[in-house]
Amino acid sequence: MENESRISEFLLHGFPDTEELRIIHIVVFLIIYLVAIIENLIIITVIVYSHQLHSPMYFFLVNLSLQDLGSISVTVPKSMLNSLMNTEAITYSGCLCQVFFFVFFIMSHFFLLGVMAYDRYVAICKPLHYEMIMNKKACIQMATTVWMGALFWSMLHMGNLVTLEFCSRIINQFFCEIPQLLKISCSKFYVAVEQALIFASSLGFVYYGLIAFSYVQIFRTVLRIPSTQGKQKAFSTCLPHLIVICLFMACGTFAYMRPTSSSQSTSNILISLFYCVMPPVMNPLVYSMRNKELKIAFWKLILCFFPHTLQKYFQLCVF
Numbered sequence: 001m002e003n004e005s006r007i008s009e010f011l012l013h014g015f016p017d018t019e020e021l022r023i024i025h026i027v028v029f030l031i032i033y034l035v036a037i038i039e040n041l042i043i044i045t046v047i048v049y050s051h052q053l054h055s056p057m058y059f060f061l062v063n064l065s066l067q068d069l070g071s072i073s074v075t076v077p078k079s080m081l082n083s084l085m086n087t088e089a090i091t092y093s094g095c096l097c098q099v100f101f102f103v104f105f106i107m108s109h110f111f112l113l114g115v116m117a118y119d120r121y122v123a124i125c126k127p128l129h130y131e132m133i134m135n136k137k138a139c140i141q142m143a144t145t146v147w148m149g150a151l152f153w154s155m156l157h158m159g160n161l162v163t164l165e166f167c168s169r170i171i172n173q174f175f176c177e178i179p180q181l182l183k184i185s186c187s188k189f190y191v192a193v194e195q196a197l198i199f200a201s202s203l204g205f206v207y208y209g210l211i212a213f214s215y216v217q218i219f220r221t222v223l224r225i226p227s228t229q230g231k232q233k234a235f236s237t238c239l240p241h242l243i244v245i246c247l248f249m250a251c252g253t254f255a256y257m258r259p260t261s262s263s264q265s266t267s268n269i270l271i272s273l274f275y276c277v278m279p280p281v282m283n284p285l286v287y288s289m290r291n292k293e294l295k296i297a298f299w300k301l302i303l304c305f306f307p308h309t310l311q312k313y314f315q316l317c318v319f
Contacts, residue, residue: 007169010095011088014079014174014269022083029083032277033076039284040065042298050297056134057123058294060116061287063143064244067112068280071105074098075175075276095176100158102175108150109279110204113245114211115142120238121214125221173272208249215242240287247286248279 015025043065047058075098082088090098122133157178167186171177218238288294 007092007166009089009091010169010171010176012079012082012090012174012176013088013170013172015083017086017088022086025083026080029076029080032281033072033080036072036277036280037069040069040280043284043287043294046294046298046301049301053293053297056119056139057116059139060112060119060143063112063146064109064116064283067105067109068283071102071109072277072280074101074105079174090176095171095181096158096161098176099161099178099181100154103157103178104150104154106150107153108146109248110207111146111149112143113241113248114207115146116241117211117214117245120241121218124218124238174269175272175276177272208245211245236291240291243286244279244283247282 015021044062047053047062078090078094078098082090119134123130126133161178161181164181164185166181166184168184171180171184173180215238222238288298
């Protein structure tokens with residue numbers, strides 16, 4: 001065991017250290033990272049440049065894409081860089097910064113899902129008051145509250161982690177993760193960090209309970225809509241968000257409610273990949289698959305920037 005005063009860096013034992021696996025790791029992570037970046041940048045660009053999408057739902061979707069960009073950029077590039085340089089090292093300050101920004105983006109994502117559920121609740125259950133309740137000022141205040149709330153939680157966890165002493169510098173993960181840091185801690189302040197996590201988890205279940213209640217009300221209202229077309233339109237705006245919530249909840253539950261192994265475990269790595277890497281890749285796909293407005297705006301934007309290329313493409317398709 002190593003004394004805390006000697007620890008200036010940690011070692012990320014996330015993946016087996018063989019040349020073949022390092023190459024596979026770099027290639028797979030690079031593809032996933034580029035796909036996530038491109039998807040989310042497309043979502044942001046299409047919404048920003050399409051005036052018909054300047055509504056509360058798409059304003060919050062832009063914020064969600066920004067959070068996805070942030071969360072995947074905190075962990076994946078460093079992991080690829082380590083494999084490329086054939087090292088496992090991350091500095092003490094770098095590890096704490098990674099924890100800070102990862103918690104910041106994950107918690108902002110979590111809070112925003114609740115705001116988006118409220119937006120759908122007002123749109124479907126109180127359509128006559130929607131513009132009054134979800135006005136521009138209210139949306140900006142909600143988004144600001146989301147980011148500030150996430151900043152508070154990340155500062156809280158960072159403050160607790162700074163007080164910890166570590167008996168080892170080996171982290172059995174490909175990034176600095178709070179449960180793994182607690183495993184190598186030998187500090188008396190360990191309980192304070194654990195209590196903060198339990199408190200956050202309890203608030204999380206209450207928060208998800210409120211989201212579930214809002215969706216119960218939404219589905220009750222949708223089922224009372226007489227026209228089939230009206231029901232389909234309502235479900236097309238709600239189901240993607242509900243899928244994203246379930247994906248995020250499943251990822252978080254697997255990641256933080258499982259017993260954390262003190263040794264290197266393939267299951268730990270796979271679960272962390274699932275909740276750290278998959279949401280930023282899947283969220284844009286989920287929101288765009290059933291969203292006709294987003295698809296139309298995307299092709300209009302492509303037509304605006306590349307008119308001659310598309311014209312040639314259509315001519316080739318015809319002939």
